[in-house]
Amino acid sequence: MERTPLPPIAQAAADASAVREQQHATALGLVLTGGDPQPVPTRGTVPPFDVSLAAGECAAYIATAWGRQQVEWVAVHDAANDGVELAVDEADSALSAHVQWCVDRPSTLRFRARVQPRDSGDPEAEGFFQGRLYRGPGVAFGGLEGIRRGTPTLAGGRWPRAETLLATATARAGGVAPSGPDIGIPTDAAVLVPEDATTYGALHRSAQGTTTDNVSPRVALLPPGVPPAWRPSGAMSVASLRALVTPLPDPGPQFPFLSHGGARRVLAVIDTARLGVRCAQLRFVRLHLGREARVTRTHPDGRTSVVLTGARNEAHDPACATAGLAMYSVDDADQESYVLRIY
16 A cells, blocks of 8 residues: 655744744844745755854854755854864754854854755655844853753864853852862863872872772872962972872873772862861863763762762862862763862
């Protein structure tokens, strides 16, 4: 028995879907600036649409198709950087796809859409496509923090400058300045606060685990300008920190990890009793937009582990002196840089 093909999509239905989606753009203050119907290819990628934005501007692109074609996905690319894909929205069973992006420096964005036959048994189907572009300033809704459509890719999450992500973190903290300078945490090292034998010894023991081999977990030294309590012995070299451990570990630095509860990447070892304040707030800012910061606090004996709460790419911990020494770690698959701020 011959199968009955799916009926074509009515333009009115596609337009109604676009109207529903445009509310997620106009609610941000973005304004329609263009979009004309055009025939789509039988199957494949619609001709790209480029738009140049000033720093602080945002754009939204809504793709719809009707007739015997439907939208498969819409994506935004950095036109100047080999067309790297920043975010994508897959239409699934919807009649529209919608992606948004904001820029923190003058940029040209390239929007791409792909259509496919509504009925897989009708490969030569014909249809029509419309792309609608909205744009405007992003300051009122926090730029990339406030966009509502599209999933950032790995490259897209790394696209905002570090200073942009840190400025957003400052705004989340109400503009309050931390107690010391930003402490950078690279992908292959942990930081120690205070920076001394106690915290380094805890890091070393956690990395040692059950192995009989000497280990030497890699450490990133604190930046200049930290409060004296965070560097009680004055400026130290990594070699001098290693020398505090007996027996002297192998001088070859190794990736810092926690051996209990599965291998995890250690971000920091912090002794809250020696920060110089009764209570502090620790904020770990992940320098990547697309994935939340899932930081865990673990005490050296592994008896308690707590996943920190936060907002998007931040994790917060209200740390009082009575909490004592703790290690902060993430899954070893998380290979993004972090910044630690202590308030």
